[in-house]
Amino acid sequence: MKAKLEEILHQSSRLMAKKAYHGTSMRDLACQTGHSVSGLYNYFKNKEELLYLINYNGFSAITDTLNRTLETMHGPQERLYALIYNHIHYFMAHRDEMKVMMMGTQEMALEKSRVIREIKDKYTQTSQEIVREIYQAETGAAPDKKEISRKTFLLFGMMNWIFGWYSPKEHGDTEALINDVYTTFLHGLSGEKTSFPACAGLFKK
Amino acid sequence: MKAKLEEILHQSSRLMAKKAYHGTSMRDLACQTGHSVSGLYNYFKNKEELLYLINYNGFSAITDTLNRTLETMHGPQERLYALIYNHIHYFMAHRDEMKVMMMGTQEMALEKSRVIREIKDKYTQTSQEIVREIYQAETGAAPDKKEISRKTFLLFGMMNWIFGWYSPKEHGDTEALINDVYTTFLHGLSGEKTSFPACAGLFKK
DNA sequence: AATATGAATGAACGTTCGTTCAGAAACTAC
C-alpha cells in the first residue's frame, strides 16, 4: 500500500530523470510499474502530485538526516563536512530522484511549490549558517552577507552538478569526491582574494 | 531571414527555460513569436531541430570565444581566469539558452546529439588541460588523472549552477561572482588534502 | 501588367495526452 506508492515514486523518478516531467506519460509509467494506467490513480490524485511527492520526500529526507547529524556536531569544520557528506551521500543513493528534484517546481500547483520552497529555503539557511561560522573561524574577518550567500551557492553547485558527470569507474569513489568538495571549499573560502583587473579588460563584451 | 531564426531560437529558449522541451508547444512558440504555427516551419525542419540549434549555437559560441582568448594567454593562472570569465560571462548574457543547454540531448536525434557531445567533450578537454597545468604550477606534484577530472567538474558545477540562484541584486555583481569562483577554485586546488576519517564513521548508511 | 518566388496561413490530419468511470476481480468477514 504505502510501499507500492514508494515504488511508483521511484520508477517515476527513473522515467522523469530520463525524459523530464512532460516527456513522461502516465502510460509510460503504467508500463514501467506493471499497473494499468487507471490503476495508478489509486495511489495519487494526479500526475502533478507525483512530482510533489518526489520533491517532498527527497528534500525532507535530506534535511532530516542533516539536522539529526548536526545536533551532535559543534566544530565548524565538522559541521561543514557533515553537510557535504550528507548531501552527496543522499544524492548518490538517489540519483534519479536528485535529477527530478533539480528540475524545479514550475509544473506544481502554487501551494505545493510553496511547501517545497520552504523546505529548500530552510536547508539553504542552515547551510549558509554553517558557511558563515566556518568563514569566521578560518579568517576571523567579519563575513559579508552577499559573499556568504554566493559561496554557499558555489558549494551547492559543486555538489548538485555531480549527477551530470560522476561515475565511480571514471572519477574514483564517493569518499574521494566528498573530500575534494570539502577540501576545495574549505581552502577556497579562507584563501585571500586574488583578482585580475588587468586581465578582465582583455575581454570584449 | 537568418535574423528571424535567431529571434525564434531566443524566444524558444525563453519558453523552454521555463517549461522544458516537452512542456513548450509549437502553439506556445507561435504565440510568443507572432508567427502562425505552420509559419514556423519555414525556419526549421521540426521541433527537435530547435533544441539542436540552441545547443549548437551556444556551445559553439562559448568554445570559439574561449579558444580565441586562450591564444593570447600563456600563464596558467591567466588561462584559468580566462576560462571562468568566458564561461560565466557567456551564460550571464544568455541565461535562458544556458538553462536549455543544461537540459541534455535526450530529445535529439542520435546524430545531432553526437555533434553536441563532441563540442562539449572538446570544451571539457580544454578545461581539464588548463586545470592540469595550474595544478602542476601550484603544487608541483604529479597530477592524478581522476583527480584532475573530478576537480574540473567541480569547477563546472560552481559555474553551471549559477543560473539556478544568481541575481545581481541579492548576490553582488558578476565580477564579484567570477572572482569568488576563481579564488575558491585556485586556493582549493592547491590546498593540502584534509580528510575526516573519524567523522565519516559517524554517519549511518 | 504579367509572372515567378518565397513567406505566411487556417484547417485539418492522426496521435497521444491526463483523467474518468462503470464494472470485473480479488480479498475479508460473517
Added chain:
DNA sequence: GTAGTTTCTGAACGAACGTTCATTCATATT
C-alpha cells in the same frame, strides 16, 4: 456461500500535441 469492501481494469472522454498541405499574400523580376 453471500455480502461488503478494496483493488484494479478496459474503454472512452475531450483536449492538446507535432506536423502537413492546399492556398493566399507580398514582393521582386521581367
